[in-house]
Amino acid sequence: MPQNEGSQHDDAPHEGFEEELGAVLRSTGEGFSTDGRRELVAGGLTRGKRRLVRRRLAVTGGALALAAVGIGGVYGGSVLGTGGPAKAAGVAAAPKPTSGTAKPTEPSLEEKRRLAMQQAEIPVKDIAAVIQANTPVGQWQFEGLDGKGQSALGVYDDGDGKAAVSVGLYRSAGGAGEAGGGQVECPSRVHVDFDKCTTGRLPGGDRLMVIQGYEYPDRREDTKNWRAVLLTKDGFVVDASEYNAPAQKGAAVSRENPPFTATQLKALVTSDDWRPLLEQLPKVPKTDVDPGAARPGEASGPEIQTTLRSLLPKGLRVKDKGGDYGYGFLVLDDGKGQSLVEINVQPNMGGALGDLFGSGDVTTLPDGRKVKVTQGFAEKGGSGVVSWGVDTMTPEGFRVVISSMNAGGHRQDATRDKPALTIEQLKAIALSPKWQKASAK
Amino acid sequence: MRKSRADEFLEFASARTGHLFRSACLLTSGDTHLAEDLTQETLGRMYAMWGRMARIGNPAAYAQTVLVRTFLSHQRRRSATERPLGELPDRAPENGEDPALRIALLDALAGLAPKDRAVVVLRYWEDRSIEETADALHVSSAAVRTRSVRALAKLRQRLGGNIAEFATR
Structure with a gap:
């Protein structure tokens, strides 16, 4: 319902023209036929699954995740909160629970963690002050200076073009994954394009990553995003980002590079001034559950990689590798150029059978397994990149889908005519009984 | 399960x-x-x-x-x-629908800035309050009000009599 806003124009419920407009909008909107919605649902499901794959990649390369999120944490979701860098990768912001409709059950661990994260009440002006004190002299404008939170977003102007700068403070969830050490590891170039990334351990044991990349990993816009992430040995994260544009997402580039050099960014995140602010972050509830952990029956990334390698034909060299629960990738080289091979191994996918195998080049094997072959241009491919894929599912819903490209990574140009593995080889790999054994462990 | x-x-x-x-x-x-x-x-x-x-x-x-x-x-x-x-x-146009008005509305919407259009759709198609609209768009309530007023004025100007005629049918 419209609210009383006290303005002459909108203080009343929809009346007169507004009411008429509402009626015409509804009539017009409802006039659009939704006959194609089944295709839309199927398309949405496919995109969602791809997104999950990307997210899973992100779990492996923390920096990638953060790069994808851009500036996670500034919108109110936190980089390490429920959404996590990887989990939030697809959305502009973490959803807010709608008050009044939440279920009155015991909050999940994730929920508790999120609540704990939300309770960080550091005055934004304190964060802004530390930023200002640890960066070169310039004009600053910060958002929401009278508010509280655990991040600050400002626009910095040194006279050469305004630039968005943000700093977020978090507690690491520990471990090696996305919420822990993964954040200070450089991503694989297979999945994200960046100019430079360095990582290392500082005297005293803190770890630092500095990456000079782009706001969008696929570089659909040229906005650069340079970041420094510090993970202290006692588990705090200081995450600073700067852009060569005055705002994230969509603002025109205002200068060639973001204003601070890698050294200056490092100086900012490693400043001792953060310490009293970090101490104000609420403690994350202890949990035995790794937020990036497997769903039941999922094999781990290393298991998948190992199985995948064991199934490869002879004569291929592995140039790069990675993976996560249910997912693995290898970059192969047979001497004729690099070729990315990716595989997902997913139990309990029976619900998607119709969407995945409802159309296209599908055959059913004597044991009931469905096999679908696809050959086409790569969705995120650079110039001339093709992707060949074999999708398989058992009658019980155990899915193995493998694809191979004639390039060494997404968004890279073709390095060769065809992928390194033939369709027959891909089929043989996907249909190997080893996958079910690996997942049953 | x-x-x-x-x-x-x-x-x-x-x-x-x-x-x-x-x-x-x-x-x-x-x-x-x-x-x-x-x-x-x-x-x-x-x-x-x-x-x-x-x-x-x-x-x-x-x-x-x-x-x-x-x-x-x-x-x-x-x-x-x-x-x-x-x-x-x-x-094909469905019963009771005025194709001319439909086209006029879509044209009028096309004449709005995308964010203004989003405000109109959220408020008058989705029936969201100003606060909810502001929340969805990551802007302040004041900004939604401004956009709303501006968008309505434009739509009113473009649709004018058509819309009243429709509403009174």
Whole structure:
């Protein structure tokens, strides 16, 4: 319902023209036929699954995740909160629970963690002050200076073009994954394009990553995003980002590079001034559950990689590798150029059978397994990149889908005519009984 | 056994896709190809969040918000990539509907800035309050009010008598 806003124009419920407009909008909107919605649902499901794959990649390369999120944490979701860098990768912001409709059950661990994260009440002006004190002299404008939170977003102007700068403070969830050490590891170039990334351990044991990349990993816009992430040995994260544009997402580039050099960014995140602010972050509830952990029956990334390698034909060299629960990738080289091979191994996918195998080049094997072959241009491919894929599912819903490209990574140009593995080889790999054994462990 | 993520999601998507698509058609002022793309993108985002985010209180409403944000971010990088996916059959006007008014409305919507259009769709198609609209768009309530007033003035000017005629029918 419209609210009383006290303005002459909108203080009343929809009346007169507004009411008429509402009626015409509804009539017009409802006039659009939704006959194609089944295709839309199927398309949405496919995109969602791809997104999950990307997210899973992100779990492996923390920096990638953060790069994808851009500036996670500034919108109110936190980089390490429920959404996590990887989990939030697809959305502009973490959803807010709608008050009044939440279920009155015991909050999940994730929920508790999120609540704990939300309770960080550091005055934004304190964060802004530390930023200002640890960066070169310039004009600053910060958002929401009278508010509280655990991040600050400002626009910095040194006279050469305004630039968005943000700093977020978090507690690491520990471990090696996305919420822990993964954040200070450089991503694989297979999945994200960046100019430079360095990582290392500082005297005293803190770890630092500095990456000079782009706001969008696929570089659909040229906005650069340079970041420094510090993970202290006692588990705090200081995450600073700067852009060569005055705002994230969509603002025109205002200068060639973001204003601070890698050294200056490092100086900012490693400043001792953060310490009293970090101490104000609420403690994350202890949990035995790794937020990036497997769903039941999922094999781990290393298991998948190992199985995948064991199934490869002879004569291929592995140039790069990675993976996560249910997912693995290898970059192969047979001497004729690099070729990315990716595989997902997913139990309990029976619900998607119709969407995945409802159309296209599908055959059913004597044991009931469905096999679908696809050959086409790569969705995120650079110039001339093709992707060949074999999708398989058992009658019980155990899915193995493998694809191979004639390039060494997404968004890279073709390095060769065809992928390194033939369709027959891909089929043989996907249909190997080893996958079910690996997942049953 | 617990329903799989895909099953749960499909249930949600089957129920909501029609409405999402129609919202997208209004947001894109009748560009059904783009609307299909936005709808699929929105569903994809919802799927990726499904079950992993702390409970989304109202997934249907949240999906609308995701749609609007997806639309706006698409507008910001519009020239980047546009590829229509598939076709929906052209539709014939349905009973009681005035094709001229429909075209006039879509034209008038097309004349609005994307964010203004988003405000109109959220407030008058989705019936969201000013605060809810502000929240969905990541702007202040004041900004929504300003946009709302501006958009209504423009629409009123363009639609003028047509709309009153429709409403009194």
